[in-house]
Amino acid sequence: MRKLIALLAFTTAYLSAPGAALAQDSKVLRIVPHSNLAILDPIWTTAYMSRNHGYMIYDTLFGTDENSQVKPQMVDTWTVSPDKKVWNFKLRSGLAFHDGKPVTGEDVVASLNRWGKRDAMGVALMGFVDKLEATGADAFRMTLKEPCGFVLEALGKPSSNVPFIMQKRIAETDAFKQIEEHIGSGPYVFVREEFKPGDKAVYVRNAKYVPRKEAPSGSTGGKQVFVERVEWNLALRDAQAQVNALAKGEIDILEQPSFPLIPGLKANPDVVVYSYSPVPLQYMARFNHLHKPFDNPKVRQAALAAFAQEPFLQAQVGVKELYRTCDSMFTCGTPYASSFGTEIQSKSNMKKAQELLKASGYDGTPVVLMKPTDLAAIDKLPDVAAQLMRQAGFKVDLQAMDWQTLVGRRAKKDAPDKGGWNMFLTAWQGPDIWNPIANATMDTRGEASGWFGWGKDDKILELRNLFMRETDDGKRKKLAEAIQARAFEVATHAPLGEFDAPLAARKSVTGHFRGTGNFYWNVKKN
Amino acid sequence: MLNFVLRRLLATIPVLLIVAVLVFLMLRLAPGDPAAILAGDAASTEQIARIRTNLGLDRPIVVQFGIWAGNMLAGDLGESFYYKMKVVKLIGQRLEPTLALATFTILFAVLVSVPLGVVAAWRFGGWFDRALMGFSVLGFSIPVFVLAYILIYLVSLKLGLLPVQGYQRIGDGFWPFFRHLILPSVTLSVIYIALIARVTRASVLEALGEDYIRTARAKGLPEFRVLVRHGLANAAVPIVTVIGIGIALLIGGVVVTESVYAIPGLGRLTVDAVLARDFPTIQGVILFFSFVYVLLNLLIDLSYVFLDPRIRY
Known part of the structure; x- marks a missing residue:
């Protein structure tokens, strides 16, 4: 019996001893990101995981701090000519790529040219650019055809697609083909040999990185690295398993815990849950402007009037302190947010929605509403939308499908009964919709171009063009208000409220700061 | 015995061929667009179309199958759209x-x-x-x-x-x-x-x-x-x-x-x-x-x- 007890004790001790690879190494930061990392080219796709990968290994010319102010990052100094058409930039000294080569003006030019073919703001900016040239080893010049009010805003944009600076030879890759090499000048070096899609991505500290002197804030400031290695666990995607792993200390940071599991995490004394982003995310209902019934702006207005935000937020988020209503189409709490023109939704009620629908001449055409069943982050929104629309008098055909089917289907311009659609719901990170250029719904060029739903409105386009050209902040604000008022008038889409997606971390992890993305510099592990 | 083993091994060829054809056709007929998925949320329809062309998905299904079958016979299962790695x-x-x-x-x-x-x-x-x-x-x-x-x-x-x-x-x-x-x-x-x-x-x-x-x-x-x-x-x-x-x-x-x-x-x-x-x-x-x-x-x-x-x- 004593032998048996001894054997059991030995086995218990042996089993509970941590494995060598799991040794609690304070130099290794183990993170479960919000999704899988598949595409390693942050210019080729707008996927947030690719953007976050970009922030690990690349640096940017400018960044946006937690107060939404653009600040220099790789750029040291810059000047603007009195006619605001010639911009000269000088890079900081000591900037070098991971292979040791210095960052040059030519690298910047090639990187911006590639980004300018893919990103909405980049495309808009390049429309103004007459000439982009290197003017020295560490300098470049941007000459504009006419003054433009968003040069720094575009260069410092914090979300997809971020104008990351790559080596010239890599940045010269066709913008519609993915890059093959991943050499940046950012705070971490990507370990290509250890990258296993669906398993893990590994980054090591870039020992040669020279951080700025300023404190980190948003995507700006000193990118100090205090860990030797960051491991993204791409295999751990079960929500409960993620929480279990964090509770046991097998991971250090969980980027996006599931909302229902947050109260349990908050009760854990070893875990801290907090909102890292100064700007929230926003839910949105998008109408297809090409087909009945939403080709009629009055019908869209009726839907807008029916969509009180609170029911959506309650159903989807549920945790009161994590959500709030926001009338603005531009992220609340950011410079262009306002309540101009929002009355149709903010002062809406079901009676008004019913009246508007009746007055619109709606003929009972069913609304094909796509519901993703496998995306927990938004899967409850369509049910609420369907219920509210039915109450308003719409006929709704709620079609369940997986998210990727929805993604494929929403790109189709066919009629809803031929494989197309009428409406879907989604969520945006704040920086992606916080001004009229970045906000894809404000690109109202119609079927010829623009974002899914293909809204067409010449007045918005005209105001948007004025906004792009305006260099005075006050006037830009007025133009943004006018754009929003018009967007509500023609009901381009329906904002459905805002929410925070907090991260959860072990208390041993410190040094987080507020920013508009998942940034892993300045983080310490004790 | 050896004959039996050889016969069974040879019998795997038509089985694999039938599986290959069925899987290929079912995937092409199923809803969903790899190009739209790869492009990300904020991509425009033009960008998605360019990606579709780059992936060869705009070609006729017969041509796509011919290319894939040819590569497969040469022992190449192709490259993942998603991960850009050999399958x-x-x-x-x-x-x-x-x-x-x-x-x-x-x-x-x-x-x-x-x-x-x-x-x-x-x-x-x-x-x-x-x-x-x-x-x-x-x-x-x-x-x-x-x-x-x-x-x-x-x-x-x-x-x-x-x-x-x-x-x-x-x-x-x-x-x-x-x-x-x-x-x-x-x-x-x-x-x-x-x-x-x-x-x-x-x-x-x-x-x-x-x-x-x-x-x-x-x-x-x-x-x-x-x-x-x-x-x-x-x-x-x-x-x-x-x-x-x-x-x-x-x-x-x-x-x-x-x-x-x-x-x-x-x-x-x-x-x-x-x-x-x-x-x-x-x-x-x-x-x-x-x-x-x-x-x-x-x-x-x-x-x-x-x-x-x-x-x-």
Whole structure:
């Protein structure tokens, strides 16, 4: 019996001893990101995981701090000519790529040219650019055809697609083909040999990185690295398993815990849950402007009037302190947010929605509403939308499908009964919709171009063009208000409220700061 | 015998061809657009169209199939749309975790279930037999993820004995490798223990009623020998068949276990590929699974020769 007890004790001790690879190494930061990392080219796709990968290994010319102010990052100094058409930039000294080569003006030019073919703001900016040239080893010049009010805003944009600076030879890759090499000048070096899609991505500290002197804030400031290695666990995607792993200390940071599991995490004394982003995310209902019934702006207005935000937020988020209503189409709490023109939704009620629908001449055409069943982050929104629309008098055909089917289907311009659609719901990170250029719904060029739903409105386009050209902040604000008022008038889409997606971390992890993305510099592990 | 093996191997060719055509067509007819998925949320329709062209998805299906079939015959399963890696390399990366999980699971299941089944047959109608039958009903009924969460809560979180999740490659050392596989294997093996134990019990029970068992006992052989040498040996064919089918099902059926325990195996690869409409990867993985099934069936058939001398090919 004593032998048996001894054997059991030995086995218990042996089993509970941590494995060598799991040794609690304070130099290794183990993170479960919000999704899988598949595409390693942050210019080729707008996927947030690719953007976050970009922030690990690349640096940017400018960044946006937690107060939404653009600040220099790789750029040291810059000047603007009195006619605001010639911009000269000088890079900081000591900037070098991971292979040791210095960052040059030519690298910047090639990187911006590639980004300018893919990103909405980049495309808009390049429309103004007459000439982009290197003017020295560490300098470049941007000459504009006419003054433009968003040069720094575009260069410092914090979300997809971020104008990351790559080596010239890599940045010269066709913008519609993915890059093959991943050499940046950012705070971490990507370990290509250890990258296993669906398993893990590994980054090591870039020992040669020279951080700025300023404190980190948003995507700006000193990118100090205090860990030797960051491991993204791409295999751990079960929500409960993620929480279990964090509770046991097998991971250090969980980027996006599931909302229902947050109260349990908050009760854990070893875990801290907090909102890292100064700007929230926003839910949105998008109408297809090409087909009945939403080709009629009055019908869209009726839907807008029916969509009180609170029911959506309650159903989807549920945790009161994590959500709030926001009338603005531009992220609340950011410079262009306002309540101009929002009355149709903010002062809406079901009676008004019913009246508007009746007055619109709606003929009972069913609304094909796509519901993703496998995306927990938004899967409850369509049910609420369907219920509210039915109450308003719409006929709704709620079609369940997986998210990727929805993604494929929403790109189709066919009629809803031929494989197309009428409406879907989604969520945006704040920086992606916080001004009229970045906000894809404000690109109202119609079927010829623009974002899914293909809204067409010449007045918005005209105001948007004025906004792009305006260099005075006050006037830009007025133009943004006018754009929003018009967007509500023609009901381009329906904002459905805002929410925070907090991260959860072990208390041993410190040094987080507020920013508009998942940034892993300045983080310490004790 | 050699002729039989050769014939069976040759027979895999039309099977794989039919699978290839069916999978190819089904994927092309299924809803979803890989280009739209790859482009991301904020992409415009023009950008998606450019990506579709780059992937060759704008070509006629016949042309796409011709290119893919040609590459496949040359041993190239293509490149993943999603990961930009060779499908063969992706499968290679994911094979070890799935094989390890399947091997440990089936080993554990066989080591536990066969003795249980034999004892249950030997003590037919007794409390042990009834308890085993009750357990097997429970084993069949309890969902894998429920069992996984219960085991994780008790063994990992409360007792702190084993890791909650993850996989360590065998190259990183046997102990970390083994330690990470204990809970997933135990979780996954329960249903197989239930299945194999029932089949073993039924087969051995049938064998124990045969004349040669009575003769063996009459000769005065020890009961253990009677059970193993005469009972179990003669009941082996159905047991081995079930084990073989179990292995085949395991290879492709480990998705839930791999998800809950964060094991980067072939099951997860398949699910991710399906969700991303990563056609080359789905096609490659399904072809690989088909080949494994055919091979396992062949091995099971060959094992009959050794288990039952009356069987000849």
